[in-house]
Amino acid sequence: MLEISLVAILLFVGLLAGSVWIGLSLFATGYILLSVFKPNIPMDIFSSGVIWGALIPSPLLSLPLFILMSEILVAAGLGRSLFSGLAPWLGRLPGGLLHVNVVGSTLFAAVSGSSAATTAIVGKVSLPELAARGYDRQLAMGSLAGAGTLGFLIPPSIIMIIYGVIAEQSILELFVAGVIPGLSLAALYMLYIALHQTLSGAQPKPDRPSWAERLRGLRDIGPVAGLIVAIMGALYMGIASVTELAAIGVLGAILIAAVMGRFSTAAMIRAGRRAVRTSAMIGLIIIGAALLNSAFSFLGIPKAIAGHIAGLGLSPFALILVLLAFYALLGMFLDGTSIIVMTLPITLPLVTAAGYDPLWFGIFVVVAVEISQITPPIGFNLFVIQSQTGEGIGTIARAALPFFGLLLVFAVLLAIFPGLALWLPGTLR
Template sequence: MVIVLPFFILFFLLMIGIPVALSLAISGAIGIILSNGFDVLLGILSASPGSALTTYELLTVPMFILMAEFMGVSGITNSLFSAVSKWTQKINGGVGIAAVITGAAFGAISGSSTAAAATLGKISTPAMLAEGYSPKMAGSIAAISGTIAMLIPPSVALIFYGLLSGVSIGDLLIAGIVPGILVTLTIAITIKLLLLKTPIKSSGDDYTLIEKIAALKVAGPFILLFGIVTGLIYTGIATPVESSALGALGAFILALKSGRLGASELRQALVNTCCISAMIGLIIVCAHIFGYFITMTGVTRNLVGYVGALDVSPYFILFFLVILYLVLGLFLDLISILILTIPVVLPVVTALGFDPIWFGVIVILLSEIGIVTPPVGMNVFVVAKVADIPVRDLFAGVIPYIAMLLGLIALLIAFPEIVLWLPSTAMN
């Protein structure tokens, strides 16, 4: 009863729409009172905020958010989509593939799936509709392409996983690169397969090779920031915190150079960064309270012992966890899923012999699917709103991409070295 009741309260509060942070704090507090008394709870409440927010790596979150805010002001994403379209427009599904590549590039300076989906919904969906794509296909491409930002550094999702798990954030960010590229290729291949029977090529003007090369100059800022953020981490020259600060500075300079960063835009970027960072900080503090409850009741220790005594293949348990994450993705957002599962599941996974960095990438990939599946499916709702496309059509449109992504996840489970190769070569 002491263990079950707090979990029941947590899921109930989440179901009725109570914010994640408050749900964690309330259910965790009740669990601590039931198991150890009110005095213990008071001690935890006095110490938890300080211990939760003094983690050095937490500084990467506001820096990466600020970097994304400055890049949003610069308006470079719109120009990048136009530049990529000039290279892909004459191939079947070229404009859709341009949207996918733009989504990957946006992920390299954003880290936010929802922001990427909103941006792609605004700039790429009208272009695809003008080329003859159905609203269902155009909107679903924008929604699914936004998910790439969850893996491509600087991924806030991977950073959050690192904070919860204690795994090296630098290694996690490096580990997301190859799977992020594979997700991009998987979505592009799916577009090509869907258009085999009904080819769609751009009816726009042809561009010379010189014009195409000239158009790519807009990619310079993306390459620069990616090099600062990821290159410095990979080579060991800078820590994730240092590279995030340099990335924010670089984005600030680019926004100034664009001529769009006035006083009001600067103030709004800073306010947005503070609000989002404060929200994430509150969630982390409340997650610590719930984590104390889990630790005190011995849930994780007992679960590890129980799983270790089972006479089954580790991959059978992993298959069960994959199904669990897919089901949770239907109802919960990524942060909620990570907070609820990682403290309990990760010790089990490592006890089974699986690498925690590899598992983090798999969890984020599974969460990519959750962010485009009903009834939560935040990316779908965002694109439906900005592109004025029925939600039902978009949920139907993403099904082929989900099937292909599940195949990619199976490949990464069968060959974990695909994920682990690049971080193993990093010089950090």
């Protein structure tokens, strides 16, 4: 079985090195493995059944809707409104306007569900503004890279939808479970920024905004805050399904664009096209991973790996630490969606057998997958910041290194204190 696993890894890496799309690489790896090692399986019937089964879960309908909502808000120029609205309130804190990266990312994460989109929309405005005011460039890039990962953790989250479908967990409960960890991680980022700037003494002289400027700031972020309240209220009170919640979000995003005077047919068409491309990419990854995971099941690989790990006699906490290291390593080569759909059939039975709640594991996996967004060579947040700054990936990765460490620390804290994820959804039951 080890030999087959090595063949699968080499084949998949070879396809990626040949610039084959991730979804097609996953599909081809599974197909070739079955053709070589299980040629008796009727591939045409098998593959079509896997594809259909991977795409029919109704919660997946919410995924393209949340993506469309995010793209509409990007087209509406939300980033500038977030910066102008938050700057008068955050400028005098230790760390100053660097906190806009964190708070802005937190707010946009609550209406997007995408880490890369969060990084792009906040960074497009914040990085030039912070540079013009003389803030530490390394910390500005690093805090943006780290805070952008909140797009995965704070609901609505695209990654959580995928986890919920595969793990057969309530997506609404997953969304609620992500609230406290998301806010806690944002607070941890802000604490680090405040301590760094205080100890280094590098903070520029803060502005002294008037109360009139602060009130204008509230007006700028008011529409977004209203959409967040509507989504989170419907989420917590359970008055809408996930798909209905996504539809409400799209309608709210269109209304925000109209209220801000940035609604146009051309902008909406561009947002729709980008949403279709992103949704198609994720759909292809889901299909490819479904075939690969089915191939693994037929070959007995998950059972063999689970048996090997069980034979190590690890304690539950040690198992979680091993999985955290495993996900951090995978994050160097794969995106978050691929990691979730590839590994969950193997890792979820292990952690549930160790006594962990699958709802908690969903939040833990999301935190672990967040790490993949800021680890080279395939860290999407790093690529987004590179496109905005022109800096090398190595430079941006070094800037993000402290936030990589904070993510690891937070994942361990989540394992020690599972109530961070389980308390709030417990109030719904």
